[in-house]
Amino acid sequence: MKHHAKLLILCSFNSIGYQLLDQKIEEYLKTNQEEIVLYLVGTPITYLKIYEQILFHLYGRIKQYPTKFIVIFDIFNKEFRNKYQFDLVINLGTNLQGDFNIQLKINHEIQKIQFKQEGYTVNQFKRGANSGTFDHLHIGHKVLLSLSLLAVSQHLTIGITSEILLQKKKLRGFIQSYNTRVRCVKEFCQMFRPDIELQFSELIDPNGLKGQYEILITTQDCQNSIEYINNLRKQESLNEINGYIMGIIENQNHQGDGKISSTQFREQISQKNRLTEYEYLELRTEWLSVSNNLYWFESILVDYYSQPQRYYHTLRHIYDMLKQLKGIKNITNVKLATFFHDIIYYPKIHDNEEKSCLLFQQFAKEGNIDTEIVSIFILQTKSHQTDVPFLPEDDLSDLMIYLDADMSILESDAYPIYAQDIRKEYSHLSDQEYKTSRIAVLQKFLQSKIFNLRNEEKARKNIQEEIDILQNWVV
Structure with missing residues (x-):
């Protein structure tokens, strides 16, 4: 199946919870899509608990996949499809217009979710609040934010833990900055339900919510905080806040904490990129020497370079490459090219460099940066030739x-x-396929000049040794 950077799946609400839809979602997740949005059409339901069951079920399908996956309900975001661009639209049996249509044959006896009509209703409260670290926004965060946005009709205050309160967290060097976390949460909320007024509050001292709120949405492990907050509010003659307690999404591999957490994601980033906390902070400092836009480093670059299909083309490669940049005349251009040259990397496609260049240009547009030289540098990593006469x-x-x-x-x-x-x-x-193609690539290396490497003899020896090993493979 061809890879598409951003994929929109249109699906009838009546298909939710059935085996074929689950299979379709996982089918696309297995292709390492960069982003999938499931847009549910026709959701005439009222109770928050029903939405919670739906969200837990759908997000539960993707626990072992790193793809950015978002569930949107059309009843709250009618204009969604007109506001966002997608590389492919797949219509699973709705009457909306899509690129092509797959008819679902639904077996109503398989995996049907039993909806119990009770509890709080959608839009029941005008003003609500929630809080969290929201570091490396994961599916637990997305369910919490979704339910919070469904509970209110006008306003949601989101408390985001300050960096001061995160000093004792494991691998705290990998924690995203406050501004990055705010931007990630804001982008998700505006995509999910753009009609709700958002306010962000930096939590420096967890001393309770003092605003005029009617409901606090939280998880089971924080439910005691509702009583604590209401005691504080009572002392200040504020109204008592209702509490909505959502469940916890369990960790897929059941290692360490039972629930999915940002700590696990920080550990995965460290392991995938083979970077210590100190090395990661060094890399972050290198980025800050060319841009003050930490969101692009902490969210975009880190997410791409930590993808599961990567083993060599990770942040470790970027870190090592930056150490080699000696005698550069325009260091800003070269560092930016280094950070972006492999940001798109899928071994099955052949235009990674062009797509990496386009993503750099998107970043450059946001920061009003000239793109010409950096774009040339990124594209030249495809041929590794320096025959650019106009430079x-x-x-x-x-x-x-x-x-x-x-x-x-x-x-x-x-x-x-x-x-x-x-x-x-x-x-x-x-x-056999790898042996043939890899030997061809390595022999091409040997036949070309390997530019100005400090030890070209060692490079040629390494390449020849790999060729010898491959030729001796028994396949």
Whole structure:
């Protein structure tokens, strides 16, 4: 199945909870889509508990996948499809217009969710609140935010834990900055339900909510906070807040804490990218030397470089590459090219560099940055040639150093690990297919000049040794 960066699935509400829909969702999740939005058409339901069951069921399907997955209910966001651009629209049996239609044959006896009509209703409260760290926004956060937005008709205050209160958190160096967390939460809320007024409050001292609120939405592990907050509000002659307690989404692998948490995501980022907390903070500092837009680093770059199909093309590669940049004339251009040159990387497609360039240009537009030289540098990583005659001398010199840095793994003692990682990235190929294509690539390396590597002899030796190993494979 072809990969699409952003995928919209239109689905009739009547299909919710049935096996075929679940299979379809997982089918697309397995292709490592960057983002999937499930837009549920026709949701004539009233009670929050019903929505909670639906959200838990659907988000539960994607616990083991890193794809950004969002559930939207059309009844609260009629204009959603007109506001957002998607690379592909799949219509699962609705009367809305999509690119193509897949007719669902629903077996009503399979996985049917029993909806119990009780409890609070949608839009029952004018003003509500919730709170959390909202670090590396995950599906638990998305359910909490969704239910909060469904509970209120006018206003939602979201308390986001300040960095001061996070000093004792595990791997705190990987925690996103306050402003990044606010932006991620805001983008999700505006996509889910744009009619609700949002207010963000930085939680520096957890001393209770003092505004005029009617409901507090929280999880089971924080339900005692409702009584604590109401005691504080009573002392200040404020109204008592109702509490809505949602369930907890369990961790898929049942290791460590039973629930999904931001700590797990920080651990995954560290492990996937083979970066210590200190090295990650060094990389963050390198980013801040060229841009003060931490959201793009902490959310966009980190998410892309931590994707499951990557083993070599991770933030570790970016970190190592930055260490090789000596004698650069325009360091800002070269660093930006380094950060973005592999941001899109799918071994099954052949236009990763072009797509990486487009994503850089999106970032540059937001920051009003000139894109010409950086775009050239990113695109040249496809051929690794320096024959760009119109480049000024200083930029041409920078390009050579930049391309050498990208290839510096060839002369490294870590070359055997690199070779293993590349094989993992191309695990979709059979041993015979990989052997043939990889030898062809390596022989092309040997036939070309490997520019100005400090130890070209070592690089050629490493390459030849890998060729010898591959030729001896018995497949």
